[in-house]
Amino acid sequence: MPAPPPAALGLLTACGNGGQGRSPESVSGTAAPATGSAAGSAGSGTASVPAGTKASPTSRNTGTATGGPATGASKGGTTTASGTRCHTSELTASVGGNDPGAGQENFPIVLTNTSSRTCTVRGYPGAAFVDASGAQLGPDPQREPGVTATTVTLRPGGSAWAGLTFSSPDISGARTATPASLVVTPPDEKDSLKVAWKGGPVPVSGNASSVRLNVFSAGTGA
Secondary structure: OOOOOOOEEOOEOOOOOOOOOOOHHHOOOOOOOOOOOOOOOOOOOOOEOOOOOEOOOOOOOOEEEEEOOOOOOOOOOOOOOOOEEOOHHHEEEEEOOOOOEOOEEEEEEEEEEOOOOOEEEEOOOEEEEEOOOOOEOOOOOEEOOOOOOEEEEEOOOOEEEEEEEEEOHHHHOOEEEOOOEEEEEOOOOOEOEEEEOOOOOEEEEOOOOOEEEOOOEEOOOO
């Protein structure tokens, strides 16, 4: 998997300073699409948690991308796009395996189109680590700056991925916690998907505790 610039836990960048212990419903969203530069607004997506959202990543790449280049774009994307925005109810979310490197932990957040229509995603996801009670762990992730978004077209069964990155706590010395779940909000949506977190401890405070998010690219990031 190509490692997005600082991505999923070393990750995708979200705006705002989330406080530890807040419920995801109170967390400022990071799911607005980027319309060019990554320095756009934080968006209005929030992290409410619907039930039944886990899915395994698929290696099948039926997503296609159009627009400016996105860092870490998956191989095999084409330049055609069609359809309208994917809604949360049409998607499942999953988190791929860690691809560590250069003192960073890198995870792909994968959205898969489970509907019977073609739809699109563009920009950053919203994301929040939560404990078993649903309280947020650590600050809001930050959006990776200087990245140009592409519109990713997902045919039925197609996937798009966005990088979640953070510095390895073993190296940075940040204080850690082990989340129960990652709450993911698709771009421009308010309803969220909840994925069991199996990636181990994540930084929640102290030195180099920022988690960063990247924009969506076609494929699964594998």
